Amino acid sequence: MxxxxxxxxxxxxxxxxxxxxxxxxxxxxxxxxxxxxxxxxxxxxxxxxxxxxxxxxxxxxxxxxxxxxxxxxxxxxxxxxxxxxxxxxxxxxxxxxxxxxxxxxxxxxxxxxxxxxxxxxxxxxxxxxxxxxxxxxxxxxxxxxxxxxxxxxxxxxxxxxxxxxxxxxxxxxxxxxxxxxxxxxxxxxxxxxxxLTPRSSRMVDVAARYRKRTGGDLHTDVLAAEREARVRVVAESTHWTAFVPAAARWPVEVHVYPRRRVRKIPDLDDAERDDFVVLYLDLLQRLDRLYDSPLPYISAWHQGPVVDTEELGYLHLQLFSIRRAADKLKFLAGTESGMNAFITDVLPEDVARRLRDI
Amino acid sequence: MxxxxxxxxxxxxxxxxxxxxxxxxxxxxxxxxxxxxxxxxxxxxxxxxxxxxxxxxxxxxxxxxxxxxxxxxxxxxxxxxxxxxxxxxxxxxxxxxxxxxxxxxxxxxxxxxxxxxxxxxxxxxxxxxxxxxxxxxxxxxxxxxxxxxxxxxxxxxxxxxxxxxxxxxxxxxxxxxxxxxxxxxxxxxxxxxxxLTPRSSRMVDVAARYRKRTGGDLHTDVLAAEREARVRVVAESTHWTAFVPAAARWPVEVHVYPRRRVRKIPDLDDAERDDFVVLYLDLLQRLDRLYDSPLPYISAWHQGPVVDTEELGYLHLQLFSIRRAADKLKFLAGTESGMNAFITDVLPEDVARRLRDI
Structure with missing residues (x-):
């Protein structure tokens, strides 16, 4: 390069x-x-x-x-x-x-x-x-x-x-x-x-409380639990796991975690980067076949803060879409826009199964 | 009735x-x-x-x-x-x-x-x-x-x-x-x-910190500051004030507060209810004239929690729209949907002036 x-x-x-x-x-x-x-x-x-x-x-x-x-x-x-x-x-x-x-x-x-x-x-x-x-x-x-x-x-x-x-x-x-x-x-x-953006700030606070309560790392434990449960896992490779989070708030939502805990994209080694692109390209192709049309999506890399002295960050990708059916979008309605209280019309287990079966 | x-x-x-x-x-x-x-x-x-x-x-x-x-x-x-x-x-x-x-x-x-x-x-x-x-x-x-x-x-x-x-x-x-x-x-x-929904929970936490720090009521003081500043006030009546918040996150956003601090809609007396509808109907008519077409909007009543022992709630209406121009909508992009970090393309003072001038 x-x-x-x-x-x-x-x-x-x-x-x-x-x-x-x-x-x-x-x-x-x-x-x-x-x-x-x-x-x-x-x-x-x-x-x-x-x-x-x-x-x-x-x-x-x-x-x-x-x-x-x-x-x-x-x-x-x-x-x-x-x-x-x-x-x-x-x-x-x-x-x-x-x-x-x-x-x-x-x-x-x-x-x-x-x-x-x-x-x-x-x-x-x-x-x-x-x-x-x-x-x-x-x-x-x-x-x-x-x-x-x-x-x-x-x-x-x-x-x-x-x-x-x-x-x-x-x-x-x-x-x-x-x-x-x-x-x-x-x-x-x-x-x-x-x-630190509001979502990241919230994630750091929640992870800090979790560590204080359990001594563990929240993201590590969530990833381990999803790998154990299997039903929401969409794809796995040598270094990465993609799953629909058990409390997904978007009609299509997949989280992609490296198995080795790193804070930021630059921390990924060559093998992890090469392995990521194979899994990610496959995942994106599945998304476009979900409704046989290009899926509108946001693919968001959640990286730890620049200064992360408490080491609470865990790099992961949040890939999500507002399309809830072939001809329908999920709009942020009163409850989401007004109260930040999300309501979704699909179950994570069903979305994971459909994405696996493509 | x-x-x-x-x-x-x-x-x-x-x-x-x-x-x-x-x-x-x-x-x-x-x-x-x-x-x-x-x-x-x-x-x-x-x-x-x-x-x-x-x-x-x-x-x-x-x-x-x-x-x-x-x-x-x-x-x-x-x-x-x-x-x-x-x-x-x-x-x-x-x-x-x-x-x-x-x-x-x-x-x-x-x-x-x-x-x-x-x-x-x-x-x-x-x-x-x-x-x-x-x-x-x-x-x-x-x-x-x-x-x-x-x-x-x-x-x-x-x-x-x-x-x-x-x-x-x-x-x-x-x-x-x-x-x-x-x-x-x-x-x-x-x-x-x-x-308690996430937005309300956050508002209660922020108001509690403000009270601890200053002894005052956050909503009361924000309302007083906007009435003093004038530039963002859209309309006032005997009992109500409507203003564009100084840090509005939506392209059109108006907050409507009763001057007497109450927690919930049922707490409003007859005079306050009658006075509200006159101001609110006028405000809604202005919104539809902003772009000479019906404005898509969400009108959200923020009431205190059912049990509000600390009395941190202050009833107010948040009226907002995603229309940022006659032919353009504000979509929640990566920064908003992914990070909850809002970016707006309009200044509150300009929106307030336009709504007043209609």
Whole structure:
């Protein structure tokens, strides 16, 4: 794998990840681009004690462009995209419409609420192009190509985690216009947050209480119990287990754990990475056959915090979909959106069986 | 107001609320209905320590029927709907496809995960028909009719709160097929939960910490600060204030507080109820003019827990929408669904100004 860093016309960083160690990258972006907005801000929701990011410049972001105007395809025939190269394997670059920015400025509000602290929307948002093929799915990638994506996630997790002020790095893919994806080119995103996100913070608290009560590691014990129970396991490989969690909250939800407890993607060794992509590609293909159509999904890597002194994190992937039937989506209704109380229409054991039987 | 209790063919309770104190209700439901499912269950998500309800029988629930088959219209011309009467003002009844049931049975699973406790899906789900007019919006109701809805919410909150095992009552309206509403007839729902929901539990914890730190009441102080700041206030009346919260997480979000601190809807006096409907009807009409089309919204009443010994609750309405532009919806993307870290594209001060200026 060869890694090449370069800079886009407006100063954003772009990183090429090439399978071919001898690849040489064109590094000049000839476009005339406006400056990237630095207006993002955070405000603390005083009722829930949770930070909310506000990025009003994102209202004008690119929205479902026609294929021939895709900004994530390679540049060609005089059309300059976000990637100033005629081809690429995997590439990551800073989002042109970032929710968070390392250059975010202190918010200015005429009449703030003194109970609502504000701070700059510090952080970083990167785009990861999984393939130069506009019509590919992640599930279509070769094992080598998928492995290159894992290496890119690992690299970015390390690099972004070293930025002063970043406390968590989140690699994820959202796929499908049903869930609001605005670009159809196969890509994911990476968010570097200046705080531990609410879900992660909750997971750390719950794991800490569990350790105090039992002396054990929560994730390790949940994984062991699912391997013992078998009924919710979807797939297993030498180093990984994929199962539908016993209390799944989404109509399709699979958790994928490495058997060796590591905190972050960069901690995975070569064998674990190679083994992951085989299991993951198979899993993604099953998901698309569940309803014989591309399943809208979110694939979310839960990594430990950048600084994890208590060692409570356990790397795992949460892969989930809002599709509850071939022609129906699960919407977050009043009980979920208003109360965060989830109600699901399917049983985990049934979903696991269907995914195994495909 | 006259209240009449009756029973539907399958044993479900129905309650008529009539403006006319002399109303006489037909009480016989001639249908031959199958028994209501009691298969709901709760499972504890061990990673987040939150209960997830599972109601697999709901997969077959009525989904966007044509107008002439609406189950919430009055019965007529030999067609028997859920309401065995030729007309009604406001009516509430137990949901035929309930997520929670007072008769829920202990879950049976072949190979449970011992770290995932299970319990019956105890609780109650009611439907509230706001009007017999299939095409009405809540915003179209007369003040007297809307007041009758408030009285119905109050009545159901009291009655359901008295059921042994119910710890929280949630009255809400979801409107719009964009957010998955399966019936277009103007209606809301009421959930009686056997536990304090995650959002409410979090609000109580945060309010308790605030009281310990400052001696004050969090909601009272937030309301006072917004009334002082003015810029986010959308509307005020004698007894109520509606404002866009300074850290709003939805593209349109308005919180409506009574100025007198009460815990629950039944605690509101006559003057407060009458005053609420005037402000609320005006607010709903503004929402529909925001994009000159019916706004998909969720209107969620946050009431204190049934038993609120520490008196940390403060009744308020959270009215919010996922519409971020005339032609665009805000979807919960990777950061929200995966990390519960909200990012919004609009500033609260701008939303408040637009809602005031309509």
């Amino acid at each position: 060869k890694k090449t860093n370069a800079t886009l016309a407006d100063g954003r960083e772009i990183v090429y990840f090439d399978l071919d160690d001898s690849a040489v990258r064109e590094l000049v972006d000839p476009r005339d681009l406006p400056a990237v907005s630095t207006a993002s801000q955070f405000r603390l929701d005083p009722l829930l004690d949770e930070w909310v990011a506000m990025a009003s410049h994102r209202q004008s972001r690119t929205f479902l462009p026609p294929d021939e105007e895709c900004p994530l395809c390679p540049s060609s025939d005089g059309r300059h995209t976000e990637i100033p190269a005629s081809d690429y394997d995997v590439v990551t670059f800073e989002n042109r419409f970032p929710s968070l920015s390392t250059a975010a400025e202190p918010p200015q509000v005429d009449a703030p609420n003194p109970l609502v602290p504000m701070r700059p929307g510090f952080g970083r948002c990167e785009v990861v192009c999984f393939s130069s093929d506009h019509n590919a799915r992640f599930a279509d990638l070769s094992a080598a190509q998928a492995r290159l994506v894992v290496d890119a996630w690992a690299d970015r997790t390390t690099e972004l985690g070293e930025l002063d002020g970043v406390e968590q790095v989140f690699c994820f893919e959202s796929r499908g216009k049903e869930i609001g994806v605005t670009l159809s080119h196969p890509h994911g995103q990476i968010y570097a947050y200046p705080y | 006259k209240k009449t209790n009756a029973t539907l063919a399958d044993g479900r309770e129905i309650v008529y609320f009539d403006l006319d104190d002399s109303a006489v209700r037909e009480l016989v439901d001639p249908r031959d209905l199958p028994a209501v499912s009691t298969a709901s269950q709760f499972r504890l998500d061990p990673l987040l320590d939150e209960w997830v309800a599972m109601a697999s029988h709901r997969q077959s629930r009525t989904f966007l029927p044509p107008d002439e088959e609406c189950p919430l219209c009055p019965s007529s011309d030999g067609r028997h709907t859920e309401i065995p009467a030729s007309d009604y003002d406001v009516v509430t009844f137990e949901n035929r496809f309930p997520s929670l049931s007072t008769a829920a049975e202990p879950p049976q699973v072949d190979a449970p995960n011992p770290l995932v406790p299970m319990r019956p899906g105890f609780g109650r789900c009611e439907v509230v028909c706001f009007s017999s007019d299939h095409n009405a919006r809540f915003a179209d109701l007369s003040a007297a009719q809307a007041r009758l809805v408030v009285d119905a919410w109050a009545d159901r909150t009291t009655e359901l709160g008295e059921l042994d095992g119910v710890e929280q009552v949630f009255c809400f309206e979801s409107r719009g097929k964009e957010i998955g509403v399966t019936l277009s007839h103007p209606h809301g729902q009421i959930y009686a939960y056997p536990y």
